[in-house]
Amino acid sequence: MMKKDNPIDLAIKKQPKQNRSKVTVDAIIQASAQILVKQGYHALNTNEVAKVAGVSIGSVYEYFPGKEAIVATLANELLDSSLKQMHDTIETNSEEDFEIAMRHWLDTLYNIVLTHKHILEVLIFQVPFWLKMPSTEKLKAELFKVAIAGAAKSQTLYQIQVKPETLYLISTMTGSTLLSLALDPSPRISSEAVLQELSKRIVDWLIGG
Amino acid sequence: MMKKDNPIDLAIKKQPKQNRSKVTVDAIIQASAQILVKQGYHALNTNEVAKVAGVSIGSVYEYFPGKEAIVATLANELLDSSLKQMHDTIETNSEEDFEIAMRHWLDTLYNIVLTHKHILEVLIFQVPFWLKMPSTEKLKAELFKVAIAGAAKSQTLYQIQVKPETLYLISTMTGSTLLSLALDPSPRISSEAVLQELSKRIVDWLIGG
Amino acid sequence: MMKKDNPIDLAIKKQPKQNRSKVTVDAIIQASAQILVKQGYHALNTNEVAKVAGVSIGSVYEYFPGKEAIVATLANELLDSSLKQMHDTIETNSEEDFEIAMRHWLDTLYNIVLTHKHILEVLIFQVPFWLKMPSTEKLKAELFKVAIAGAAKSQTLYQIQVKPETLYLISTMTGSTLLSLALDPSPRISSEAVLQELSKRIVDWLIGG
Amino acid sequence: MMKKDNPIDLAIKKQPKQNRSKVTVDAIIQASAQILVKQGYHALNTNEVAKVAGVSIGSVYEYFPGKEAIVATLANELLDSSLKQMHDTIETNSEEDFEIAMRHWLDTLYNIVLTHKHILEVLIFQVPFWLKMPSTEKLKAELFKVAIAGAAKSQTLYQIQVKPETLYLISTMTGSTLLSLALDPSPRISSEAVLQELSKRIVDWLIGG
DNA sequence: TATGAATGAGTATTCATTCAT
């Protein structure tokens, strides 16, 4: 176990080019995801990953400098697919009524979070470098861009100036509510109802000033 | 290194009764806090705790079954002191105007979070059993009681029925906003302004239905 | 296998104080010596040292940061005992005739080298940091002091100024000859005769200018 | 990683005959030399050699049975070029005055050592099989032949019988002095002066009996 | 009770070597 006080290397060593390599790298990523979901981050070690992936330990180090880089790559793939899903929705619903579009948008985000809830729970609450991962930064930047776009739209439609702290509150509230509903659902609360209420509140907030 | 697939033992072995014992246990807790803040959960191990605490490794195991129990005890102490601080505020400000009281209440919570932000960041985002810790459950229950009380108050004052999903949104938004402001402050956003807006919005939602 | 591009840590972690510790540390040192002599530096690894020493691998790392430090400690002990042997000789023979004293001195050095020839061969010709070890520096400094003292003596006795390059030649020739005789003896050459000739030559150079 | 307790295979697998092969083998040798000089023997491994040489790891094993053979081949090439240089000097200066010829000879040897000092330092003090390499044996035999020739010359010129132990001392002293001057030069000592003194001493020794 | 030396299973990582393409 090597001490890692130095900045952790999160980058993949070499991009797989041949088909054989792609298969190996993908098996490693999938195995890591499986271990994370089933046993948590503490159980993720390179030997176990190799065993579950059905590749040799040498191959793991052929492509990744350490387990942190595997996790980072996994997170990155997760991000990329989620972003793609998000952008598809935005394009599809660009012409709708504002309130309906908002509800649609929240549903999309909620479904993304729901789909990946198990791996997300581990990534967020167990991976120590989660907040410093490029993927996370990228995600935050991306959501910020969407929020700005949404605010701009409301300003165009209703001539209303949205205060930065309002934007901040809406973003924070949206993110944490979606996570909370997906990761820690309460039996007394209907996700449907919360999403509906959330959507309404946001629209009111943006329109009503 | 023994695998821990079995449910983790989070309880302290014996409550220190003699003064000497209290000193030892306290040194262990403080040392753990220091290591968590300075180096993170991955660096927390019983030998290091013993060294930093200035006690023997034998003594650590005399009082705790393992490092998880140390962290749980630390979290519990943090919770107890925070709850005490919260209740003091509630009692002090019970007679104020509703909006002013809410702002006061948020300030109190924010200051608590701010005071412990470094250790909180590690506990929340690195300790894998954080969500399952009794302290966390206790905190959630406690905050829920406060929210119910607040809602009841508003209902009494204004004869307004607060929907459960609104309550849910308010709780979630409040918690995540306070954490976000404290742990990941943005240079472009004034905490003061956000808290003001948050307070106003909560009161509106509680009063305005 | 950790990369060691950083300056190697050659210092023992903690000096053994209790008797039990002394036994452990000594077993580690002796085991290392045995492995070096029988199999060479390439076969020296901490797991093997632990096995041969009859202690756990954990104990090895309790006292030494790595195998380099074990070797350095071993070299240091070797040096200390050799220096002691050297100084004993010097004190014993200080009143002798110059030529006889010189011969005596060479015999002493030769016997020291001969006694430790197997371990010396490995230390010098296989240990990559041999030249940078404190022991080596200390030995060179010590031998230099002796040479200076010898030169001073000859100057006092015979009023002769010894050139620095002559001193350099004498030191180098003496060291390499003793090593050569001990480590790589030729069947055609009598060590006795070489030492006699060496002694005579040194005295001539010191006296004759 | 296979243990090598069996006698090490130092021979090249096949002599490169085609031009393409020659280039490959040469790249491997040069890469090894570079790694040895820059990082030392511990850093020399076949994968790294292949990378630095710009050839595939498969090609390395096509020509060499292992890294030891690469080093042995490198040492052999070094030896061959050095011997060539030596013989050129001997032929060039065969008619000179004895003392001048000796000085010339020492200068030649010193320059050879100086030219290759970095690689020599590693080969001598780090490569465990250095003393058992054919190259080393060959070098020793070659230098012995030269010494014999020199002694014979002095005997012819001055009718003096040189004792074998004198020959031994002169050889040893010369070799170690040249290495010492080149590999571990002292700021207080002029190499020029030492070589001059060495030359004078040797000639005196051979002539003066 | 307190101590801390000792243990050893567990985990990270390397590198010589093979072999399918």
Add this chain to the structure above:
DNA sequence: TATGAATGAATACTCATTCAT
């Protein structure tokens, strides 16, 4: 012949835990 992905035995090092003193 050349390539380089894959292998896995070997090795470095950690840390939870025990137990004799």
